[in-house]
Amino acid sequence: MKSEIDHVLGLLYGTKEYDVLVATERLYKDVNDKQTDWYEKSRFLCPDGCGSCCHDFEPDLLECEALYMAAWLLENQYENALKIADSDSIYLFDNGKTCPFYNNDNPYHCSIYGGRPFVCRLFGASCSGGKNGESVWRPCRFYPEETLAKRNPPVEKRQYSADEAKKLFPSLPPVMSDIMEQALSLSPDSAETKLIRDILPGTIRKLLWIFTMNGNDNDTPRGSPNDTAA
Numbered sequence: 001m002k003s004e005i006d007h008v009l010g011l012l013y014g015t016k017e018y019d020v021l022v023a024t025e026r027l028y029k030d031v032n033d034k035q036t037d038w039y040e041k042s043r044f045l046c047p048d049g050c051g052s053c054c055h056d057f058e059p060d061l062l063e064c065e066a067l068y069m070a071a072w073l074l075e076n077q078y079e080n081a082l083k084i085a086d087s088d089s090i091y092l093f094d095n096g097k098t099c100p101f102y103n104n105d106n107p108y109h110c111s112i113y114g115g116r117p118f119v120c121r122l123f124g125a126s127c128s129g130g131k132n133g134e135s136v137w138r139p140c141r142f143y144p145e146e147t148l149a150k151r152n153p154p155v156e157k158r159q160y161s162a163d164e165a166k167k168l169f170p171s172l173p174p175v176m177s178d179i180m181e182q183a184l185s186l187s188p189d190s191a192e193t194k195l196i197r198d199i200l201p202g203t204i205r206k207l208l209w210i211f212t213m214n215g216n217d218n219d220t221p222r223g224s225p226n227d228t229a230a
Contacts, residue, residue: 003025004025004072004075004076004114004115005021005025005068005071005072005074005075006075007075008021008071008074008075008207009021009022009071011210011211011214012071012207012210012211012214013214014214015210015214017067017207017210020063020064020067020186020187021064021067021068021071023064023186024064024065024067024068024183024186025068027179027182027183027186028068028118028121030174030179031118031121031122031174031179032121034173034174035121035125035126035173035174037171038125038169038171038172038173038174039125041169041170041171042168042169042170042171044125044139044169046124046125046140047143047144047147048107049107049108049109050142051102051109051110052142053120053123053124053140053142054098054099054102054109054110055097055098055102056097056098057098057099058099058100058195058196058197059099059116059117059119059120059195059196060193060194060195060196061117061193061194061195061196061199061200062117062118062183062184062186062187062190062191062193063186063187063189063190063199064183064186064187065117065118065183066194066196066199066200066203067203067207068115068117069112069115069116069117069196069200069203070200070203070204070206070207071115071207072112072114072115073112073115073204074204074207074208076114076115077111077112081204082204084200084201084204085201085204085205085208087201099196100196100197101116101196118179118180118183122174122176122179123140124139124140124142124143125173126173126174126175126176126179127162127165127172127173127174127175127176128175128176128177129175129176129177129178130161130162134161134162135162135172135175136159136160136161136162136165137159137160137162137165137172137173138157138158138159138160139155139157141157143157145157151168153167153168155168
C-alpha cells in the first residue's frame with residue numbers, strides 16, 4: 001500500500017519523527033489488513049452514512065497519532081493544515097457537537113479519513129481483551145437492532161466470547177488493547193493523550209519547523225498547496 005504521506009516523509013528523512021511516522025503507518029496498515037479480512041468474511045459493515053460515533057466526541061491522541069494526523073494534513077490538505085497551525089482552530093466545519101473534522105455534507109463524513117487516529121479506525125470493528133486474556137466482541141452500540149436481527153444467524157446487542165463470535169463469523173477483527181499497546185510503544189516520550197484541539201496545531205507547527213531545519217527550502221510537501229477537504 002502506497003504511503004499517504006510520501007512527500008512529508010521525504011522532508012523528514014533522517015529524523016526521529018520520520019521513524020515514528022513510518023512505524024505508525026505500518027501499524028495502521030496492519031489494522032487495515034486485519035479489518036479487511038474481517039469485513040470480507042463477516043460482511044459486518046457500518047450502515048451507509050451513519051457517522052453516529054462522530055457525534056458528541058472528540059478523539060484524544062497519542063504523540064504518534066498527532067504526528068501522523070499533522071503529516072497527513074500537510075500532505076493532503078496543506079491549506080487546511082496551515083489554517084489550523086496559524087489560528088489554533090481545528091474546526092473546519094460548522095458541525096456543532098461532533099468531531100472537529102466531521103463533514104455533514106459528505107456522505108462518508110470524515111474529512112481526514114486517511115489521517116484518522118486508532119480509536120476511529122478500531123471503533124465498531126475490533127475485539128476487546130476479556131478476562132483470562134480471551135478476546136470478546138460486541139456489536140457497535142449504534143448498529144440498528146433490526147439489521148442485526150436479519151442476519152443469519154441473528155446477532156444480539158450483547159458481549160460475545162471469542163468462541164461464540166466465531167460461530168457467527170468466519171474470522172474476528174483485531175483486538176483493540178493489543179493494537180493500542182503497540183501504539184504506546186511508538187510514543188516513547190509520553191504515554192499521555194491530548195484532545196485534538198490541544199495537540200494538533202502545535203504538532204503541525206513542529207513539523208513545519210523540522211522541514212526547514214532539515215534543509216528543505218520549500219516546506220510545502222507537494223510543492224504547491226492541496227487544500228481539498230474530502
